Amino acid sequence: xxxxxxxxxxxxxxxxxxxxxxxxxxxxxxxxxxxxxxxxxxxxxxxxxxxxxxxxxxxxxxxxxxxxxxxxxxxxxxxxxxxxxxxxxxxxxxxxxxxxxxxxxxxxxxxxxxxxxxxxxxxxxxxxxxxxxxxxxxxxxxxxxxxxxxxxxxxxxxxxxxxxxxxxxxxxxxxxxxxxxxxxxxxxxxxxxxxxxxxxxxxxxxxxxxxx
Amino acid sequence: xxxxxxxxxxxxxxxxxxxxxxxxxxxxxxxxxxxxxxxxxxxxxxxxxxxxxxxxxxxxxxxxxxxxxxxxxxxxxxxxxxxxxxxxxxxxxxxxxxxxxxxxxxxxxxxxxxxxxxxxxxxxxxxxxxxxxxxxxxxxxxxxxxxxxxxxxxxxxxxxxxxxxxxxxxxxxxxxxxxxxxxxxxxxxxxxxxxxxxxxxxxxxxxxxxxx
Numbered sequence: 032x033x034x035x036x037x038x039x040x041x042x043x044x045x046x047x048x049x050x051x052x053x054x055x056x057x058x059x060x061x062x063x064x065x066x067x068x069x070x071x072x073x074x075x076x077x078x079x080x081x082x083x084x085x086x087x088x089x090x091x092x093x094x095x096x097x098x099x100x101x102x103x104x105x106x107x108x109x110x111x112x113x114x115x116x117x118x119x120x121x122x123x124x125x126x127x128x129x130x131x132x133x134x135x136x137x138x139x140x141x142x143x144x145x146x147x148x149x150x151x152x153x154x155x156x157x158x159x160x161x162x163x164x165x166x167x168x169x170x171x172x173x174x175x176x177x178x179x180x181x182x183x184x185x186x187x188x189x190x191x192x193x194x195x196x197x198x199x200x201x202x203x204x205x206x207x208x209x210x211x212x213x214x215x216x217x218x219x220x221x222x223x224x225x226x227x228x229x230x231x232x233x234x235x236x237x238x239x240x241x242x243x
Numbered sequence: 244x245x246x247x248x249x250x251x252x253x254x255x256x257x258x259x260x261x262x263x264x265x266x267x268x269x270x271x272x273x274x275x276x277x278x279x280x281x282x283x284x285x286x287x288x289x290x291x292x293x294x295x296x297x298x299x300x301x302x303x304x305x306x307x308x309x310x311x312x313x314x315x316x317x318x319x320x321x322x323x324x325x326x327x328x329x330x331x332x333x334x335x336x337x338x339x340x341x342x343x344x345x346x347x348x349x350x351x352x353x354x355x356x357x358x359x360x361x362x363x364x365x366x367x368x369x370x371x372x373x374x375x376x377x378x379x380x381x382x383x384x385x386x387x388x389x390x391x392x393x394x395x396x397x398x399x400x401x402x403x404x405x406x407x408x409x410x411x412x413x414x415x416x417x418x419x420x421x422x423x424x425x426x427x428x429x430x431x432x433x434x435x436x437x438x439x440x441x442x443x444x445x446x447x448x449x450x451x452x453x454x455x
Binding site: 034041063064068072140155162165170176178 | 244245246247248249251252253254255274275276277278279280281282283284285286288309351352353354360362364365366367369371374376377378379382386388389390404405406407
């Protein structure tokens with residue numbers, strides 16, 4: 032078993048959102064796929080430990096916002112490396128309500144789904160949603176792929192992502208020092224870490240970085 | 244509802260294969276995603292009308308081969324636009340057997356799964372597979388994304404793909420004539436179609452093309 036091959040499955044980068052009562056919440060996801068075209072249905076895999084999982088189960092609805100290469104990468108950090116249980120993630124981003132669910136404005140568009148089925152696994156729930164609304168918000172940019180997130184933004188996967196690999200970020204380029212963000216796992220490479228450096232993923236300052 | 248947004252969901256291009264008794268068979272798919280990392284599970288959506296669907300249900304096993312930008316695009320046509328019921332698709336490609344399932348050699352690697360759950364929809368089955376073997380065959384190339392297939396190879400989606408959109412290929416560039424392959428939907432654009440032209444997707448000759 033060489034699980035490195037999993038890195039060759041292609042994904043986008045999405046914010047999956049729902050409501051916790053009156054409060055919008057959500058998380059970053061990459062395992063999203065269309066299942067049928069007519070009627071349109073979408074499947075998404077969310078970890079049991081993500082607060083969004085239990086909120087979707089209560090609401091029976093979720094929204095997907097599709098990020099692009101020009102979307103602010105701190106959105107990924109806000110939604111991917113913090114818990115919606117104790118953070119109002121949507122306070123940090125511009126959003127609008129569609130079918131009573133929050134969607135990210137800084138995206139190329141959104142899809143709103145009613146949950147019509149689900150499949151449980153040991154760690155994740157696969158929600159099957161029937162699309163009840165969807166729209167393009169901005170089709171000028173390139174969608175962000177998971178490969179782009181890893182290669183260009185140098186982002187990492189949180190531990191509860193379906194695609195998490197335990198040996199992420201261990202490779203070291205010769206001649207450079209690696210500084211790892213203790214909040215989101217982002218790796219900065221360089222001779223020194225500038226004191227005013229802010230993590231492009233989660234927004235934390237240089238004091239949150241640890242030399243590898 | 245502006246379903247054009249579905250085009251912004253990112254996928255790869257895969258051959259999902261299994262056995263029909265002693266005979267290897269399979270189909271092209273794009274809706275493939277990892278669901279959990281430990282134990283590793285993968286979900287794939289296959290149309291009920293695909294012969295591969297009923298074969299997976301009998302075998303309770305499937306393999307995924309991950310295509311790259313350098314994989315021969317005719318593989319996509321062979322597996323996407325013909326039925327495995329009356330064609331030995333694997334006669335046309337180089338493959339090897341892994342865990343008693345056929346995997347495509349001209350790919351970056353493969354994943355073999357035991358079916359552990361499934362979810363039925365009106366038109367597709369979502370198979371959930373537990374990974375029992377996987378390996379990298381060639382990591383020198385770029386994986387083929389669905390966007391690359393559409394934009395660079397100018398391939399289309401078969402009618403039973405989860406991502407099929409009815410208005411595909413209707414847009415016309417000014418000054419050019421479009422010739423559409425009646426087998427796979429590939430569109431050639433130019434002033435005339437060369438007599439010796441072969442469809443890069445399904446391999447059919449110029450006689451199968453119709454002027455739009």
